[in-house]
Amino acid sequence: MLGGYRITGRRAAEISASVEAAVGSGELAPGQLLPPMRELAVELGVNPNTVAAAYRILRERGVIETAGRRGSRVRPRPATTGREYVRVDVPEGVRDVADGNPDPALLPPLAGVFAAAAEEADRHPVLYGDEPVDPALARIARAELDADGVPDGPLAVTSGSLDAIERVLAAHLKPGDTVAVEDPGWGSVLDLIPALGLRVAPVGVDDDGPLPDDVRRALDAGARALIVTDRAQNPTGAAVSAPRARVLRSVLREHPDTLLIEDDHGHAIVDQPLHPLAGTTRHWAFTRSAAKAYGPDLRLAVLTGDAVTLDRVRGRQRLGPGWVSRIVQRALVRLWSEGAVDAKAVAAAYGRRRDLLIDALAARGIEARGRSGMNVWIPVPDETGAVARLLHAGWAVAPGARFRMGARPGIRVTVSTLTEGETVALADAVAAAARPVPGRGGV
Numbered sequence: 001m002l003g004g005y006r007i008t009g010r011r012a013a014e015i016s017a018s019v020e021a022a023v024g025s026g027e028l029a030p031g032q033l034l035p036p037m038r039e040l041a042v043e044l045g046v047n048p049n050t051v052a053a054a055y056r057i058l059r060e061r062g063v064i065e066t067a068g069r070r071g072s073r074v075r076p077r078p079a080t081t082g083r084e085y086v087r088v089d090v091p092e093g094v095r096d097v098a099d100g101n102p103d104p105a106l107l108p109p110l111a112g113v114f115a116a117a118a119e120e121a122d123r124h125p126v127l128y129g130d131e132p133v134d135p136a137l138a139r140i141a142r143a144e145l146d147a148d149g150v151p152d153g154p155l156a157v158t159s160g161s162l163d164a165i166e167r168v169l170a171a172h173l174k175p176g177d178t179v180a181v182e183d184p185g186w187g188s189v190l191d192l193i194p195a196l197g198l199r200v201a202p203v204g205v206d207d208d209g210p211l212p213d214d215v216r217r218a219l220d221a222g223a224r225a226l227i228v229t230d231r232a233q234n235p236t237g238a239a240v241s242a243p244r245a246r247v248l249r250s251v252l253r254e255h256p257d258t259l260l261i262e263d264d265h266g267h268a269i270v271d272q273p274l275h276p277l278a279g280t281t282r283h284w285a286f287t288r289s290a291a292k293a294y295g296p297d298l299r300l301a302v303l304t305g306d307a308v309t310l311d312r313v314r315g316r317q318r319l320g321p322g323w324v325s326r327i328v329q330r331a332l333v334r335l336w337s338e339g340a341v342d343a344k345a346v347a348a349a350y351g352r353r354r355d356l357l358i359d360a361l362a363a364r365g366i367e368a369r370g371r372s373g374m375n376v377w378i379p380v381p382d383e384t385g386a387v388a389r390l391l392h393a394g395w396a397v398a399p400g401a402r403f404r405m406g407a408r409p410g411i412r413v414t415v416s417t418l419t420e421g422e423t424v425a426l427a428d429a430v431a432a433a434a435r436p437v438p439g440r441g442g443v
Helices: 012-025 037-044 048-060 111-123 135-147 161-172 187-195 212-220 242-253 307-319 326-337 343-363 383-392 420-434
Strands: 064-066 072-074 155-158 178-183 199-206 225-229 259-263 283-289 301-305 375-379 410-414
Touching (some): 012 048, 037 048, 048 064, 135 155, 135 283, 135 301, 135 326, 155 161, 155 307, 161 187, 161 225, 161 259, 161 307, 178 212, 187 199, 199 212, 212 225, 212 242, 283 307, 301 307, 343 375, 383 410, 383 420, 410 420
Parallel strands (some): 178 225
Antiparallel strands (some): 155 301, 283 301, 375 410
């Protein structure tokens, strides 16, 4: 069953450590079936309860998974999860308001800045051993972080916010550790955490950000990390307010060893001020993505944090991709320094589109949320039915199951390209689709 590997140990901790060491070395491969507990107990000469305790430790650490009578197997590290497939196929002729993308008309042109960055690269090529962060980008990013009250710290550049979050989690946590995360929240983060062998502790969120009592409960229960979206929270549009930030800082001071990760992907597309939590705990990271304001394909985020965290992230980055292309960094410097994006105008455009839809829904008796960013979150009693009815009416919306764990069912509408003329028709369709169908339960 285990090839040439022999599990050893007399105590639960020893047995679990034997299995985990073999998984780490590759002697036990993903998907490898482990011996039944009673069979292994006989082989090791221990009580079956000891083996059961060892397997429980391994499950909690994310090393193995158990499927009832089919036994326990070494857990694979999935590239994706079932959540990734909770999407709507958009037929031809159906209006797509599910994709979560920015409005292309509000993105800056890239040809000129990349041509200039390439010409600069011709004159001053970046070679192995050069600094991974462009000095001009570091200066601009640090000045804006300072202005927003983010504590001083080293800088790194990653391939987007999710890359930064993954690197920070991997720098501090081990399989089986728990991460407190917003619910509803960004589906990609909800996929990433179990893919790293970590466990999720859901934290409720309202318009002002994560609920302090939920955060306290999660940290009291042993969560080692907390991920917070500062503004334009996906999918609800929440933005951490000044009063909420004060309370959250107070909660975090009670748990100074918590790894705090803040995601400010809404930078340059929102009109809500930033109220960072960074620096409240010993280990913290703050990431700011260029994707929403300058274009998703730039794949670039600036990351800062405490010295230990950034040293670990940059050290591991050197062993992998090495650095994010300095040509891309230089192009962003030009976009940033030339004011290619009018942040106030972009925020106002998205704000008008959100407010029009929220007001139209309110006039029809439908609750909706969207304080910042480009999405509106609409609670519904029957999520699956609402999505299907809207699709039949010509509208593709994002199912809430993509973003939630224990939160109420809902749907997400991306308003980034929604026109004023479409708003009334969409509000009518949502009002018709969101009401419960007699005899049918919720999701």
